[in-house]
Amino acid sequence: MSSFAPESKGTGSGGSDASVYDADDAEFFPGVKKIAVDPSAGRDNTLVFKHYNPSEKVHGRTMEEWLRFSVCFWHTFRGTGADPFGFPTLVRPWDDGSNSMANARRRLRAAFEFFTKLGVKYWTFHDRDISPEGATLEETNRNLDEIADLALKLQQTTGVKLLWATSNLFAHPRYMNGAASSPEAHVFAYGAAQVKKCMEVAKRLGAENFVFWGGREGYHTLLNTDIRKEQNHMAEFFRMAAAYKKKIGFTGTLLIEPKPKEPSKHQYDYDAMTVIAFLRTYGLENEYKLNIEPNHTTLAGHGFEHDVVMSSAFGMLGSVDSNTGSPDLGWDTDQFPMDLKNCTQIMRVILDQGGLAPGGLNFDCKVRRESTALQDMFTAHIGAMDTFARALKVAATIAEEKLFTKHIEDRYSSYSTGIGLKIDTGATSFEELEQYILAHGEANVNSGRQEHYESMFNNYM
Structure with a gap:
């Protein structure tokens, strides 16, 4: 088992000596090399792959081709462990807790070391998570360009690619009533300007997709809401985004991610069928596909695999945010997927539709607030990747034996x-x-x- 030093421990706003990581040759995860494949490793060794072998062929392709794993930047490198009832617990030694450009650069360099040592080929980000917002849009865009310069350099050095980018249109107070569905035209315009810039950066970084998540596109009460007007405005927003994609020559797939509630009482992108109906209602079904997060699916009251199956059945499955939740809790917990049955159901769909490319399996997951050691960041991803590798093999056997296919055809x-x-x-x-x-x-x-x-x-x- 690899040793990690220093570790992230306790609570606080950040490490006081974070500047020691500013050097170009700084190592953020000392003591860990690239995660090895070792099926014979002991059961308590959770820092090796026992099942995921990227070059192993399954059902005609390598595991790496079928699975297309991606690490999300926001949970893994901006997550603090804070929840509605507790202060941050995850204090990373390179992060001084500030919203400075120097801290943003450290986080990004730490992330690419993590991606490389973990062995994934893709990453994803929100614009405001990799780069701080400035006092004006001009300053914010300059900040994003500067961080994008570093991201491009790190991508070229490591070979890690951008699976998708997305704009954070939910955290800033201006978006408290939504962005595309806001009752304020000025806010709508601000959201459009933010997406425009993020889409330009995504193209520059070679993103294979671009995601829209309407975290606050919905309502808390119908007493002050014109739901048809808000959805008309959302459709216009999506039309403009599709038009701008073509104008700048961005070739990635545009994806919409459903979620039924939280933070809003009701969100317009409730589930897969709701989004599909929305797209068809407004004639946008040829411009967008869906990015499905199973934790959101269960929040909508469906079974884990329901939205993946539904969107694929209608030719609309573009990518999967591979996480799970605790249905007994009733909110979005973004846990790492460790259940073999659930992952097998997802892989059955992916095999049946011939793969996910240009989408992938993005780990939109966060370690638990009690998992404070740096090694937990690796262990969580390794466990989920191994689970999906096992699921891939099981799904391949099911597909090749065709027992379910025969039984369903008979029915x-x-x-x-x-x-x-x-x-x-x-x-x-x-x-x-x-x-x-x-x-x-x-x-x-x-x-x-x-x-x-x-x-x-x-x-x-």
């Missing part, structure tokens, strides 16, 4: 011939169906055999 076989085929192809009518029932009488309904399917699935674990 719907009545739609392959006769009156069922007419229904399936839209070639019948109520009148004909009435005549069919008059001639054939009552239907015989077969067992759904849910327990059989669940037992089959268990047999693959």
Whole structure:
């Protein structure tokens, strides 16, 4: 097991000696080399990959090609462990707790060392998490350009790519009533200007996607809300974003991430079907796909894999924010996905649609506020990556054996011939169906055999 020094311990605003990390050759995670693949490692060694081998081929492609892992910057390098009931607990030795450009540079350099040692090929960020907001938009944009210069240099040096970027249109007080859905036109315009700049930076850094998360695009009470006007304005915002993407030659996929609530009481991008309906209502279905976060799916009252399955079924699954939550708590806990069954369900969909590229599996996760050691940052990602590697193998076996495929085809076989085929192809009518029932009488309904399917699935674990 690798040793880490110094460790992040206790509470406070940051390390007082953070400037020692300003040197270009500073090492942020001393004592750890690139995480190795060692299936024979002891069960208590959680700093090696036991299942994830990026070059191992599964179902015709390497694990690295199927899984396309990404680390998110905001939780991993801006997370403090604070929650509504407690102050920060995660104090990183390179972070002095300030919102300075020097601190922003240290965080970014620490992140790329982490990405490299972990062995991931992608990262993601919010604009305001990598770069501090200034007193004016001009100053803010200069700050972002300066950090983007460093990000580009680090990407070129390490080979790590930008899976996607996104704009933080929810944290600043100006966005307390939303951005694209704000009742204030001035706020709408500010959000548009912020996305414009972030999209330019994303193009410059070679982002393969661009994400929109409407954290405050919704309402807290209908007593002061015109919901149709707000959604009309959101659609106009998305139209302008799609137009600007084409104008600047950005080739990445535009993604919308659903979430039902929190921080708003109700958010307009409630779940996958809500977003798909929104896009089709406003004629935007060819401009956007979905970035699904399973923790959000469970907040909407659905099963873990529901939105991934639903968006893929309609050809709209673009990427996955790979996390999980605690449904018993009822809020967005952004935990690392360690459940083999849940991850297998996700990988079954990804294999079935032929992969996620240009999307990926982005770890939009945060270590628990009690997990204060630097090594916990690695252990959390390694555990989730190993879980998905195991899930990939299980999903590949399921796909290759085709048992579920055969059983499902049998269950719907009545739609392959006769009156069922007419229904399936839209070639019948109520009148004909009435005549069919008059001639054939009552239907015989077969067992759904849910327990059989669940037992089959268990047999693959």
